[in-house]
Amino acid sequence: MIKSVFYAVMLLLFFICALLWKRKETKINIIENIAIAIMTILCWNAFATGIIQLFSIKISLITIGLTYFIPILYILFTIKKKGIQHNSYSLWDIVPIVIGGILLFHYIKNYFGLDLQLHFIASDAARHLDFALTTVNSGDIALNMYFHSLNDSLAMLFFNPFISTVMGQAKVFTLMSLFDLVLFGLVFYAIIRPLMKSTLDYIIGNILLFMYVCGYPLYVMQFGFSYYVSAIILIEFIILIATRYLNDSSLNWLILLNLALYSIFVCYTFLIPVTYLSLFIAVLWKRFKPTSKVLLKTALEEIKIFIIPCILGLYYSYKNLSELSSSGGGITNEGGSYFDLFSNFIWLLPIAFVGLTFCLKKIKHYVLSSFIITNVLFTLFIFILCMKGKMSAYYYYKEYNVLWLLAFLAFFYGVLELEKHRLDLICISIAIPIALISMVVFRIEDRITEHNPNIMNISAKNFVNIYAFNYNYYKNFPMFNPLYIDLMNYANENISDSKKIAVGDEVTNAWFQTLTNSKKSFAYGTHEDLVKFISEENPDYICIFASERYNENKEYLDSLGKCIYKNEGGFIIKTK
Numbered sequence: 001m002i003k004s005v006f007y008a009v010m011l012l013l014f015f016i017c018a019l020l021w022k023r024k025e026t027k028i029n030i031i032e033n034i035a036i037a038i039m040t041i042l043c044w045n046a047f048a049t050g051i052i053q054l055f056s057i058k059i060s061l062i063t064i065g066l067t068y069f070i071p072i073l074y075i076l077f078t079i080k081k082k083g084i085q086h087n088s089y090s091l092w093d094i095v096p097i098v099i100g101g102i103l104l105f106h107y108i109k110n111y112f113g114l115d116l117q118l119h120f121i122a123s124d125a126a127r128h129l130d131f132a133l134t135t136v137n138s139g140d141i142a143l144n145m146y147f148h149s150l151n152d153s154l155a156m157l158f159f160n161p162f163i164s165t166v167m168g169q170a171k172v173f174t175l176m177s178l179f180d181l182v183l184f185g186l187v188f189y190a191i192i193r194p195l196m197k198s199t200l201d202y203i204i205g206n207i208l209l210f211m212y213v214c215g216y217p218l219y220v221m222q223f224g225f226s227y228y229v230s231a232i233i234l235i236e237f238i239i240l241i242a243t244r245y246l247n248d249s250s251l252n253w254l255i256l257l258n259l260a261l262y263s264i265f266v267c268y269t270f271l272i273p274v275t276y277l278s279l280f281i282a283v284l285w286k287r288f289k290p291t292s293k294v295l296l297k298t299a300l301e302e303i304k305i306f307i308i309p310c311i312l313g314l315y316y317s318y319k320n321l322s323e324l325s326s327s328g329g330g331i332t333n334e335g336g337s338y339f340d341l342f343s344n345f346i347w348l349l350p351i352a353f354v355g356l357t358f359c360l361k362k363i364k365h366y367v368l369s370s371f372i373i374t375n376v377l378f379t380l381f382i383f384i385l386c387m388k389g390k391m392s393a394y395y396y397y398k399e400y401n402v403l404w405l406l407a408f409l410a411f412f413y414g415v416l417e418l419e420k421h422r423l424d425l426i427c428i429s430i431a432i433p434i435a436l437i438s439m440v441v442f443r444i445e446d447r448i449t450e451h452n453p454n455i456m457n458i459s460a461k462n463f464v465n466i467y468a469f470n471y472n473y474y475k476n477f478p479m480f481n482p483l484y485i486d487l488m489n490y491a492n493e494n495i496s497d498s499k500k501i502a503v504g505d506e507v508t509n510a511w512f513q514t515l516t517n518s519k520k521s522f523a524y525g526t527h528e529d530l531v532k533f534i535s536e537e538n539p540d541y542i543c544i545f546a547s548e549r550y551n552e553n554k555e556y557l558d559s560l561g562k563c564i565y566k567n568e569g570g571f572i573i574k575t576k
Contacts, residue, residue, distance in 0.1 A: 001161045007061035008158070010068040014041055017075040020084040023244070023252045027088035031096075032240075035190035036256070038183065039237045043259035044071055045154060046147045046266055050312050058139030059150070061157050078252070092202040096189060096209055100182075103210070108178065111222075111474055116171040118480035121473060122336055123510035125224025129173045130514040132156060133166065144316045147267035148230040152176050166492065166515050167485065177221055180229045184217040185209055187236040188405070191243075192412050200423075204415050207430060208408055215466045216404040219338055222473055231268035232401050234260060235275060235371075239409070242279055242367045246286045249301075258308050265313025270331075270398060272317070274378040276306065282370035335394040344466045347433045348407045351426065355414030365413070372406045379403060404466075436464045440471060483569025484508055487543055490565045490572065491516045495541050503530070503557065504545030504570070512543060527553055534560070545570040 018037035048067035049059055057063055112119050128149060134142035135153035142149055155176050156169045163172065189209055196202050220229050238260045245253035265272055280302060287298040356372055359365035379399050385391035415426055439445055440461055461468035491500060502512040502521040509521035522533050530553055544550055544557050546569055561573040
């Protein structure tokens with residue numbers, strides 16, 4: 001409890017100081033300031049961990065809390081010299097908070113439940129929880145891409161006096177996943193908020209905010225792709241900070257940019273090259289002049305931006321890069337994901353293209369322009385690799401999450417360019433996807449086909465597929481079976497120190513391994529594979545979940561030992 005109180009005090013002081021940290025002479029919108037303050041803390045956690053782990057110092061609330069003295073003292077020093085940051089706000093800023101709060105509460109209540117049950121679609125969530133629990137239990141980072149698991153583990157350590165069981169920590173993991181969803185919207189809003197000048201800007205900006213979050217961000221959160229969730233949020237943050245830095249090259253913006261760049265280095269390896277290249281080009285583009293003095297100054301500036309993140313990031317990521325290139329094919333490995341080549345972008349592209357042209361020709365938005373051009377070229381490059389069989393579709397489609405972000409940002413800039421001349425085009429461009437989404441949500445097509453099945457040929461889902469995909473899982477994907485949780489609770493309470501394995505489907509087995517600290521399970525293979533697996537593992541106990549694996553091997557599994565616990569979701573047998 002004392003550790004949690006200490007950390008809470010230090011965290012609150014850090015947050016207040018981050019809000020008061022003067023980065024601009026003019027006022028900053030309060031929501032933008034809050035977004036920057038939160039991301040500063042999360043990025044500092046990653047950077048401080050990178051430093052203290054160099055000296056084999058364990059990660060805990062105390063050690064991380066103590067590191068907060070460094071940014072707090074620095075910020076207090078700058079406040080003494082330059083004063084505090086002043087904020088601005090508008091009644092319009094209440095709109096996304098109120099609407100977003102209502103929608104989030106409704107989503108939590110209907111999807112996870114107010115008791116935050118497990119409801120992730122893929123097995124990845126269980127693995128990411130396991131990484132966080134490793135840090136909680138050992139005090140060391142679990143892997144080199146540790147940004148997300150580290151911040152999750154700090155939350156778990158904080159709530160540990162109140163929820164000390166592994167099932168309770170799973171609820172904290174769910175809570176942090178929901179917090180990520182909020183951050184998606186918060187940082188996106190922080191990027192577009194300074195551009196909002198008119199009532200129309202506010203209305204369209206808020207519509208785009210929710211359409212953005214309910215697309216790819218909601219998908220990656222529901223599937224439990226935690227490290228990728230953090231990577232996209234960090235790219236949002238880098239775009240936000242880099243834009244401010246290029247317009248005002250102060251030390252404070254540079255520090256934030258360093259923290260963000262290091263954080264993505266230890267967040268998700270796949271996106272490091274394209275992100276760093278995008279920013280490198282943006283700085284060069286903005287500063288370039290064909291004189292030796294300017295070229296030298298630009299080169300030194302690039303070094304200041306990238307040197308610390310690269311040195312420390314490479315130290316932690318080299319092993320991960322080696323693993324990526326040698327682990328059974330690396331980027332050629334397929335996996336479960338969402339696949340759609342282009343349909344989700346059809347309604348975005350016309351206005352987004354206008355926005356890109358606007359950024360290139362009129363306002364010279366070097367950061368966004370560079371990120372769009374570089375990521376589009378990167379997507380074409382990995383598409384060619386995918387066609388040649390040198391990269392899996394699973395990895396190719398990861399880039400679409402970045403394209404989704406950039407397309408929405410470009411779309412909003414397109415709105416700014418067209419709103420005075422072609423308001424009708426803007427309204428139509430936004431009305432079309434909203435109408436199509438409404439057809440999906442209110443089952444208009446289903447009602448039509450009930451009367452005449454031949455009248456509908458092409459579905460509205462084809463043009464807003466990501467929304468239909470997310471809505472289908474929101475409505476129809478079952479909650480993780482509480483009977484399975486009951487079996488896992490029994491295992492934790494009665495056979496926690498014994499060798500145990502699980503037989504079931506992939507997702508259930510993944511949660512069993514994480515929640516019972518068991519490292520082996522069987523989900524795929526023939527009867528002979530199962531017999532061989534159990535013979536080699538020679539477990540004391542086997543948790544058998546009601547699944548296809550059990551139905552296929554019922555007689556054999558029933559004969560392995562004595563049942564010590566059973567419910568309708570499965571049973572646990574003692575083999576020895």
